[in-house]
Amino acid sequence: MVTMFQEDNGTSSVASSPLQVFSTMSLTRPTLIPSPSSPFKDLKPEERGLYLIHLLLTCANHVASGSLQNANAALEQLCLLSSPDGDTMQRVAAYFTEALANRILKSWPGLYKALNATQTNNVSEEVHVRRLFFDMFPILKVSYLLTNRAILESMEGEKMVHVIDLHASEPAQWLALIQAFNSRPEGPPHLRITGVHHHKEVLDQMAHTLIEEAEKLDIPFQFNPVVSGLECLNVEQLRVKTGEALAVSSVLQLHNFLATDNSGHSPSGDSASSLPLSNSGKIDRFLNAIWGLSPKIMVVTEQDSDHNGSTVMERLLESLYTYAALFDCLETKVPRTSQDRMKVEKMLFGEEIKNIIACEGCERRERHEKLEKWSQRIDLAGFGNVPLSYYGMLQGRRLLQGYGFDGYRIKEESGCAVICWQDRPLYSVSAWRCRK
């Protein structure tokens, strides 16, 4: 039996991209035929990698067009070839395979729910994984650097500063800010930080760390925890007072607001010219609420990839590139045997991939979009862009150099910073002020 994937379906495939065409190539491997068991041993890694890509695309095609038998066959092959502790492509393929399988499974919702019924949410694991992400990648470090710098610069001369962190999980960011404020020439301001998070323990820990530091440096400081999911946040809870200068920091949070049930999204992969933006009332309401607080500066860090296409094929193609890049980063920095690396890959990226590929509608929260679209959206909500300063960008670059994060680059795009791996943009940082 020859494993051959014949592509005739035009129903769900979009304008064919090169990768898609690649998937239409027939693959034959005669030595495969006789023995279904471990026929892949003599494949070279590159060939295996290419085969994996082919299989993934094929499988996705089948899933999209509903031909589940073929999809099943593809999944079997994928399972044979991919592995969460192999090389980069194998790992990526493993998580995508799982995501595709989940997608198929979701057509039996009861089955899906039953299988996931006993999954528990381990808060400390989540926190741990997030910290691993902070350690293993420079992305959050650079983001915090740029955020703090933007805040510092905009708060020049201010005596009362209030910072709102929309996902307060990493104390390192605010420790740095406290120290920076401490050494400004006009002395530290009266600083208040409000942290929003849905787990109280995280906020407690953060409060403890920050207050300790502030006391050490003798800075007037207050930490206000707000235990709430971001989507159900009421801005009243943030207790913004008049007379204080407000800064808002959002790190990888805004895209969750794009999750919506209606698919009013214009299906196009070309983000350059796309207006209308995907309409989700939630994001606009949220941005408006923030605008209503008149922040002096709002710094937004987001993924810079188009993972919000309306078809799963689009999303698969884009996210393959993105996560391949992210997994490559890990490969160059962390040994393959590292358990921590597996954790990040599985619990952070794996979950994101699963969400992007398998979920739809309100469940699909990892709706990453390109910087351009975010800029449009934020601009429409009444914010004006504040270009990141030369000094900030310089510091960001030096950070990347200093820790041997080879392969990463920061480039500037209309006043915003884009962190890239080789040439692939991954994350963007931009600063905004309230425009009246």
Place this chain on the structure above:
Amino acid sequence: MPVDLDNSSTVSGEASVSSTGNQQNPLPKSAAKKKRNLPGMPDPDSEVIALSPKTLLATNRFVCEICNKGFQRDQNLQLHRRGHNLPWKLRQKSSKEVKKKVYVCPETSCVHHDPSRALGDLTGIKKHFCRKHGEKKWKCDKCSKRYAVVSDWKAHSKICGTKEYKCDCGTLFSRRDSFMTHRAFCDALAEESVRNHTHSKKQSPEILTRKKHVPDPESLTGSNPTASSVAPVETRSAKIISPRAINTKRPESPKTPREILQEAQEPTGGLNGVFFESSSASPSIYASPSCSQSLFAPSSSIEPIALGLSASHGPSFLCSTRFPAQPAMSATALLQKAAQMGAASSGGSLLRGLGIVSSTSPSVDSLVPNGLALGLPCGGESSSGLKELMMGNSSVFGPKQTTLDFLGLGRAVGNGGGGGGGPGSTLIGPRGSSIDALATFGSGEFSGHDIGRRTS
């Protein structure tokens, strides 16, 4: 216009205090020596004049004693005096020999307040006083720089906005030296990451974990830009690059390096500002030989380090017969390769193969072999052509929809019909002409297998 009494005395004499203003009593004695006019060292014989601030700031220094009209220049005053029809005696200037005058700054805290540091030029002392101790009333309309002296302001306005040098990172410079220095720094950052990959700083990530760092020991004071060469980038000891430390480094936040450049009146050897200082002081980051190279290196994108695969398209298909001897290619590279293959098989522009999702859809049917000198016979495949493909290095074009044999089993189906025998697999649909993709995967081991010589 009221006239202020000038306070003047010889260097060796005593002082008499002027009548107005916060005029101090600055004058010491000094021995009479031969005349010298070294800069910064006034002639000891010269008359030290201490003008009051009001006088210095006054615009009309020369006043006609008859009608009290003020003039900015002595010549203009003389011209004016002629009109008064003065008798001969009064018309002449005082006949005592003109003594060289030097001027001291009335501001006590100023260096030039001391007569031994007096300035020899009246205009000079006026400008100095305005610049250093005066209010900056003149503002450039293009940028935010302010000036106390009109001539400074005018000079700046001329060059403001007329920047000439632009670095690849987007920064603009009006001066060549600062541009060069920045470029060394900036490009070196990019270049070094490629070059020093092997012996680069492998800081363990733990450095950035909960350990609290001491704030950066170096203190950057704004008034000391040249001395703080410390190279924040110099040593590795996580001294600096932790986000906390960086933020503590820069007490006066508004000053960007560019502003330092512009404001520094006297560039020290062309290197202004701490950042550029450090670039020469930290060989560990950019060895200076590489510095100069990097000045001229294009800041193109850095190729993936681990790739032996050339990213060029068509030619690579032609020339690469085997994989690079890497144990594993990065996933990004694999994707690019797959995209290239996809693009190639569709016959479209090879450049499309860079994974552009929404490529203008190359309709799979309208394949035009690109005429890229691939050595392919257009339109028909003869078995010999296929053999070339299999053994040789050409790419995978075909006139119709191609079905590639992964890992190369050539199923040469010429126009005439099926290749004989063969594990009856390949014909895909009515259009099947299959082209061997062997070359792209090029490994030698398969060519042994495949030799699917099909005769059409």
